[in-house]
Amino acid sequence: MAADTAVSASPEETLESLLREAEALKQKLEEERQKLNDVTLCSVAERLEPISINNIKVRRVLKGHQAKVLCCDWSPDKRHIVSSSQDGKLIIWDAFTSTKELTIAMPSTWVMACAYAPSGNMVAAGGLDNKVTVFPLGGADEEPASRKRTVATHSSYLSCCLFPNTDRQMLTGSGDGTCALWDIESGQLLQSFQGHSADVMSLDLCPGELGDTFVSGGCDRAVLVWDMRSGHAVQAFDTHHSDVNSVRFHPAGDAVASGCDDSYCRLFDLRADREVLLSNAMHGDGDVCMIYEVARYGKDSIIFGANSVEWSVSGRLLFAGYGDYTASAWDALRASRAA
Numbered sequence: 001m002a003a004d005t006a007v008s009a010s011p012e013e014t015l016e017s018l019l020r021e022a023e024a025l026k027q028k029l030e031e032e033r034q035k036l037n038d039v040t041l042c043s044v045a046e047r048l049e050p051i052s053i054n055n056i057k058v059r060r061v062l063k064g065h066q067a068k069v070l071c072c073d074w075s076p077d078k079r080h081i082v083s084s085s086q087d088g089k090l091i092i093w094d095a096f097t098s099t100k101e102l103t104i105a106m107p108s109t110w111v112m113a114c115a116y117a118p119s120g121n122m123v124a125a126g127g128l129d130n131k132v133t134v135f136p137l138g139g140a141d142e143e144p145a146s147r148k149r150t151v152a153t154h155s156s157y158l159s160c161c162l163f164p165n166t167d168r169q170m171l172t173g174s175g176d177g178t179c180a181l182w183d184i185e186s187g188q189l190l191q192s193f194q195g196h197s198a199d200v201m202s203l204d205l206c207p208g209e210l211g212d213t214f215v216s217g218g219c220d221r222a223v224l225v226w227d228m229r230s231g232h233a234v235q236a237f238d239t240h241h242s243d244v245n246s247v248r249f250h251p252a253g254d255a256v257a258s259g260c261d262d263s264y265c266r267l268f269d270l271r272a273d274r275e276v277l278l279s280n281a282m283h284g285d286g287d288v289c290m291i292y293e294v295a296r297y298g299k300d301s302i303i304f305g306a307n308s309v310e311w312s313v314s315g316r317l318l319f320a321g322y323g324d325y326t327a328s329a330w331d332a333l334r335a336s337r338a339a
Helices: 002-008 011-034 041-045
Strands: 069-074 080-085 089-094 099-105 113-116 122-126 131-136 149-153 158-162 169-174 178-183 189-194 200-205 213-218 223-227 232-237 244-249 255-260 265-269 277-283 289-294 306-311 317-322 327-331
Touching: 080 113, 080 122, 089 122, 122 158, 131 158, 131 169, 149 169, 149 178, 169 200, 169 213, 178 200, 213 244, 223 255, 255 306, 255 317, 265 317
Parallel strands: 069 113, 113 158, 158 200, 200 244, 244 306
Antiparallel strands: 069 080, 080 089, 089 099, 113 122, 122 131, 131 149, 158 169, 169 178, 178 189, 200 213, 213 223, 223 232, 244 255, 255 265, 277 289, 306 317, 317 327
């Protein structure tokens, strides 16, 4: 009888049945997630003193680019910085003296990504040329540009790149919607990570010696956590309302912050598999209903998108840079602005 019913069901009825089943599974999954909500940020932070930062000062101004700076990265010695710009230049700076140590002309303008190698002996950069170029530093008399090596080639622009705790490999994100792991010596593609449905805008590696997990954010409004060994996304967060411009792992490695075009920064707990809760409350006359408020870092007065996010060393402060050339420091535990 059931078989006869299934055979006689129209495609529309079958689709409606599948949609109801999918919604029921989503509800069941959400109920399981709620069981992990054993604590909120408000309860954690109620015994902590609020942080106020009113004495932030400009330490150095590095002048040399002729157009907008799109990316920068610190060297392992925490003294040098590599920066890339729309002027087609890659510059290495001495942050202590504010001087330029090296300028490299790239093959195209809009150098959107750059990164220092863990050893500090090479830098990588790329952008609208759709590829990553690696430049060795020091150890020879010739210019780094003469010893450059093309490592990775995507089918669209390169938006981000990093060295995954080794000078031998390169992790990239692209406008073609993929992330990729490359061997620097051979230029061979080691692993392709496919899961985003639009441009990948940001990458970050999980802190720790193994470094076998990374996170990506993109224009499909999604944040994906990847296992580099399997090549698959192991977690996905899709609560954003616009493009995700930046993602960063918390220093402890168990949470991820994101900066979004809707001007808000968000915090995701990887162990609870959801956005971090700010508070909860009981509601309802007959049946008891829990109302959950998630922690989002933003204000109505901030109308420009969050282009970049970064954590303080302790993980207490979350810094965000916005499209109106301003920056804010947020108390991550109180979800309030510290500066």
